[in-house]
Amino acid sequence: MNAIDPEIAGQLASELPREDFVRIVRTFEDDLGRLARLLEAAVAAGDEEGYRRSAHSLAGAAAAVGARRLEQVARIAMDHRNPADPRVLALQVRQEASEALAELSALAEHPPGAS
Amino acid sequence: MAASAARILIVEDTPTQAEVAGALLRTLGLETRVAETGAQAISIAQTWRPDAILMDLELPDFSGFETMRRLRTEGVEAAIIVVTAHGSVNHAVEAMREGAVDFIVKPYAKARLTVTLQNALEKRALATELREAKAQLGRDRFFGFIGASATMQAVYRTIESVAASKASVFITGESGTGKELAAEAVHRASPRKGRAFVTLNCGAIPRDLLESEIFGHVKGAFTGATDSRAGAAKLADGGTLFLDEIGEMPIEMQVKLLRFVQTGTFQPVGASRPEKVDVRIVSATNRDPWVEVETGRFREDLYYRLYVVPLHLPPLRERGEDSLLIARHFLAAFAREEGKRLRGFTWEVEQVLRAYSWPGNVRQLQNVVRNIVVLHDGDRVEMSMLPPMLLRGAPGQGAVVPDPVGAPPVEPEALPVVPPCVAKEPPVPMPAQPAPTFAPHQAAPLAPPPQNEAFQPLAEVEKRHILAALDRVAQDVPRAAALLGINPSTIYRKLQAWRSDASG
Known part of the structure; x- marks a missing residue:
């Protein structure tokens, strides 16, 4: 499975003017950096509420651009019944975020339908 | 899309999601703004008045549901579309209960967003149209007026239509029909409402003082003019000048008024230079203005200048159930004022009030109700409390007293129309007063x-x-x-x- 769902991200890239899609990718990049930092800080401080709130925002941002794998990891972190170790999940978030960004940037460079 | 100029407020605290929504909406030609918190959403909605709101439910300060409740409390009428994540359909159901018009599951495609928004905006437009239509039909109050009859709805609509313009309004109607109220309503519904509303009763001012009352005078202009004084025209600058009983204005004064109406300039008595003002003129008379022109008592050229938008106030006898509506209003107000218990009318009294012809119109009805409240007390107004003038001529005494066993009440439409020009000031009802004897003079x-x-x-x-x-x-x-x-x-x-x- 790719980091990015081509149906969602591809549709955005083809339906929006290129500059709008590029702006979305940059905004997503900013969000990832900020939210991942908040998530890690909450893990380090044992702040369960802050951890889940950051995970919720990450899941929303990821879903909006079709970053499915990142969204799944974030949703696991949001679920208080899931026994997964928050430190491990925080690492996974970083990993998935970086892969999603790479694929989105490539899509911004070569949107579907562009020659 | 139909609503291409619509305004959409995106309530979303995650910038990526707000950016995606904004970019999609912009491709639809819509105007957008973003609020990151519930409080910000309320603040923007109050000033920017969006047509629709895309509402995320998880916000940093309070929930989307709470934001929706507060938006409604603040009178924001935008169509709200709740944006939910996967699996939160329960949230969507709750949102609909809270007044959202639709929900959309994220991530959403442009086509889905377009259809959802289009439906929501159409629903909102229909709801607004329906509300406005209901308000037009069902108003029982309008500025100082009380009345829900069809004839008064037409009066309200005319006032609303002319208010924004500067056009002169000419109000006609019998004494006591509310001509001054109508003039005030024209002023208060207009963009001039923040400026002065000046009333001048042309029939109550001595003829030689009228010019000075309207245009003012300078010191020494005439014996007794110890100071300069601004007239009604100057005081009404930027606002509205109401000339009541215009038919009483002497013909020589009408010439000066005509010049003022034509040019907006006037010369205070004794002044050497004219002054210019911006005044909207509303006039009123209880006579037929055209008859006044035909008989030479009113200048035809002034008539055409003032009679731009005619507004006729119907007599109370042509206003159906309004007489009861007004009577109830006066009863509540006077009972409160006089510390009485009276809270309503018996069925028989209501029939009398409905059937009486009210030659003195609302002012007479007001006097009757005040008279009853001052002289009587109890839970309800009964037949014995009514002034004799309302009862005279009934069978036996005979008049409008209904058959207590349920005979159909006298329909107001069945009552005669009293010639409109002969209505005098209403008599103050005096229940204890014997009927006046009619002693023919020579x-x-x-x-x-x-x-x-x-x-x-x-x-x-x-x-x-x-x-x-x-x-x-x-x-x-x-x-x-x-x-x-x-x-x-x-x-x-x-x-x-x-x-x-x-x-x-």
């Missing part, structure tokens, strides 16, 4: 004509006599009938016949 129709005067046809004498009796009792038919010792229905029949003769 020229009264019953006096035998002098030897050298030709006999008049009996029908003419009868007509003059009945009209004189009606004049004597402020057009109160049952009372006139009592004075003449005949049944009120006879007078009604005669009036009807005379009207037919006149129109035929």
Whole structure:
């Protein structure tokens, strides 16, 4: 499975003017950096509420651009019944975020339908 | 898309999601703004007035549901579309209960967003249209007016339509129909509402002072003018000048008023230079203005300048259930003022109030209700509390008293139309007062004509006599009938016949 769902991200890239899609990718990049930092800080401080709130925002941002794998990891972190170790999940978030960004940037460079 | 100029507020605290929504909406030609918190959403919605709101439910300060409740409390009427994540359909159901018009599951495609928004905006437009239509039809109050009848709805609509313009308004209507209220409503509904509303009663000011009252004077302009004084025209600058009883204005003053209406300039008495003001003029009379023109009492050129938008106030007898609505309003107000318990009218009293012809219109009704409240107390107003003028001429005494076993009440439409120009100031009801005796003066129709005067046809004498009796009792038919010792229905029949003769 790719980091990015081509149906969602591809549709955005083809339906929006290129500059709008590029702006979305940059905004997503900013969000990832900020939210991942908040998530890690909450893990380090044992702040369960802050951890889940950051995970919720990450899941929303990821879903909006079709970053499915990142969204799944974030949703696991949001679920208080899931026994997964928050430190491990925080690492996974970083990993998935970086892969999603790479694929989105490539899509911004070569949107579907562009020659 | 149909709503291409619509404004959409995106309530979303995650910038990526707000950016995606904003970019999609912009491709649809819509105007967008973003609020990151519930509080910000309320603040933007109050000033920017969006047509639709895309509402995320998880916000940093309070939930989307709470934001929706607060938006409604603040009177924001935008169509709200709730944006939910996967699996939160329960949230969507709750959102619909809270007044959202639809929900959309994220991530959403442009096509889905387009359809959802289009539906929501159409629903909102229909709801707004329906509300406005209902408000137009069902208003029972309008500025100072009370009345839900169709005739008054037409008055309200005319006032609303003309308010924004500077066009002169000419109000006609019998005494007591609310001409000054209408003039005030025109002012208060207009963009001039923040400026002065100045009333001048042309019939109440001595003829030689009228010019100074309207245009002001400078010190020393005439004996007694110890200081300069601004007139009504100057005081109303930027606002509205209401010239009541315009028909009473002397003809020489009408020339000066015409110049003022034409140019917006006037010269205070004794001043050497003219002054210019921006004034909207509303005039009123209880006479027929065209008859005044035809008889030479009112200048035709001034008539055309002032009679731009005519507004006729119907007499109370043509306003159906309004008489009861107004009576209830006055009863509540006066009972509160006088510390009385009276809270309503008995069924019989309501029938009388409904059927009476109210020649003095709302002012007479107001006087009657005040009279009852001052003199009586109890839970409800009963027949015994009514002033005799409302009861005279009923069967037995005979008039508008309904059959207590349920005979159909007298329909207001069935009552005669009293000639509009002869309504005098309403008499203050005095229940303890005996009925006035009708003592014909020298020229009264019953006096035998002098030897050298030709006999008049009996029908003419009868007509003059009945009209004189009606004049004597402020057009109160049952009372006139009592004075003449005949049944009120006879007078009604005669009036009807005379009207037919006149129109035929």
